[in-house]
Amino acid sequence: MSSILTNNGAMVALQTLKSINANLTKTQGEISTGKSVASAKDNAAVWAISKVMEADVNGFKAISESLSLGDSTVAVARQATETVTDLLTDIKAKVVAAQEGNVDRAKIQTDISALRDQINSVVGAAQFNGLNLVQGTADVEILSSLDRSNNGTVTASHIKVSRQDLTSTAGTLGSGTDLSANATLSAASATNAGNTQTLTIATDADISGDSFDISIGGATVSFGVGDLTGDESAAATAISGAINALGLVGITASASSGVVTFTSTRAFEDVDLTATKNGGATGVTLSGATIGERAESLTFSASANVNEGDGYQVTVGGSAYTYVAGKNETFEDIARGLKAAVDGGGVSGVTTQVAQNSSGQWQLKIDNGGASSVSLARAGAADGTASGGLFGLGGIDVTTDTGAQAALGNIETLIDNAISAAAEFGSAEGRIETQSNFIGKLTDALKSGIGALVDADMEAASARLQALQVQQQLGTQALSIANQSPQSILSLFR
Incomplete structure (x- = not known):
């Protein structure tokens, strides 16, 4: 049955043409934007995943900048500690030369003072963007990653860089818990008697x-x-x-x-x-x-812990000498710090040595070769301000036999501290570089993953475009033919 009111063929052809045009519009959109999922309506799930990943990529770009800043800061600190190590080595050479009795020790001391001033200058200038890692004790955290868990929770990870204080500050004995029980004096005075x-x-x-x-x-x-x-x-x-x-x-x-x-x-x-x-x-x-040896000893506990800010003080002949522990220091560091303090005090006839006894306890030994006895006392307290890692540098004085001999042991301690600081910074710098390389590769991998989700396959889109254009032409012709069908009914009425 034919009808001039309802043209089924035209309706079918029109629907087909609409479908072809819709697919053609979508394909043209893919070609123009380069994306198969350009908005949430294209594929809501894939679009949501891609946006989360894009946010992470932007976050990792910021992390990369943070790592670059941190790497530069640590590199400056490492270079400073290596320079300080070299300067301390030069001081050691001067100290060794001063061990001879027939040298001009006053001129050697002048050279040592100049090198000491240079060390202080290097330590003061070793900053990047206002951050100096060779002064103070507070740790610095560098943003290193964003960690996303399965439930979508995001947490930030950091690389902790420990400051290495290479100042020569004396530190301040605190007023916290009394720690004097951790140090035992063998006598209340030291005499020259054998x-x-x-x-x-x-x-x-x-x-x-x-x-x-x-x-x-x-x-x-x-x-x-x-x-x-x-x-x-x-x-x-x-x-x-x-x-x-x-x-x-x-x-x-x-x-x-x-x-x-x-x-x-x-x-x-x-x-x-x-x-x-x-x-x-x-x-x-x-x-x-x-x-037994003539020297009296200040013996430290074999079981007590040493925390940052724990300070110990020894009084020799009425003068008090203090050392306050920094991060991760031990009783060995405290004993060596007190030795440097006493040696720098220049008490006439008094010499010191650091050693361990048969029980493994660290000891500061104090000997008096002077004409009269000197009183000895000790104290200890928590919550102080830590002494600098190069504490004792200012007390090096090779103008006397006693001072030259004391300086030889103290300079070794300072060199060890500087080397340890350089090694810490070198390790941190290596970790930061490794993390930076990883973040770069991770960012590339995320970008590649996002592309796999939302980018259009241009070869397929090109082929599909051509096919749809042909289909559009055929659809148009089919609709034209279907629209001519009612015209044939007129011939029945002629």
Whole structure:
């Protein structure tokens, strides 16, 4: 049945043409924008995912800039610490030269002062955009990543860079918890008197028929049978004379009523003592096998912890010397810091040394070779202001024998601190560079992933465009033919 009111063929052709035109419009949009998903209506799920990823890409661009800034800041600090290390090494060479007695120590001290001023200048100038990592103790965090969890929560990650304080500030003893129990003094004063042990020969001992070997400080005196004649007093006199004839540094012997007294004024060295009798005589007794070092000791706890701001103070002859721990420091650092403080104080006749005892405890040893005794006291408190990593640099003075000897040990500590600081910054800089490279590759991967989701396949779009254009032409012709169908009904009425 034909109808002039309803043209089914035209309606079908029109719907087909509309569909073709809609697809053609979409394809042309893909070609013009380069995206297959340009808006949420194209594919809501894919569009939402792509926008989240695009936001992350923008965030990672900002992170890359943060890492670049952090890398530059750490690089400046590393270069500064390496320069300080070189300058400290130059100071060490001057200190070593000052160990000779026939050099102009005043001129050497002038050179050391100039190098010290240069170190202070380097430390003060080692900043980037106002941030100086070789001053102060507060850590610096550099934004390194944005971490997105499965539930969509985003958290920021940071690379922590520890400041390495290379100033020579003294620090300030705090007023917090009393820490004095963590440090024990061996005596309340230090004198120049030596320590002693005795060899006692009994009054009824006949030793003329015996042989003796007396060892002290690594040297041995031997007496054969018949060498020691007379009573115990004569034997004691002969033994003491033989010991003194050895000329051992800091070791003397004296005799009185059959007793030989061995005295050692060696500051930081115990002296071993043995006496061996080869005959059958009895009545020869040593009071001890070791003559202890003359120096008094400040011994630190083997079990207590050291926190930043923990300060310890030793008073020598009425003058107080303080060292306050920085981050991650130990009792070794405190002992070495106090040594530098005391050495820099220039107390007449007083020398120091840092060592560990047989229990592994760190000790500051204080020896007094002066004419009069000096009082000793100690204190400790938490919550202080930390001393600088180059504390003691200002106290280096090689114009005297004592100062030159003290400087040799102290400069080694300062060099170790500077090397450790440079190593810390080098490690942090390497980590920042690695993270920066990763962020760059991650950003590229995200961009590639976004492209795979929303970018149009231009080859396919081009082929589809041509096909749709042909379909459009055919659809137009089909609609034209369908529209001519009612015209054929007119012939029935002619």
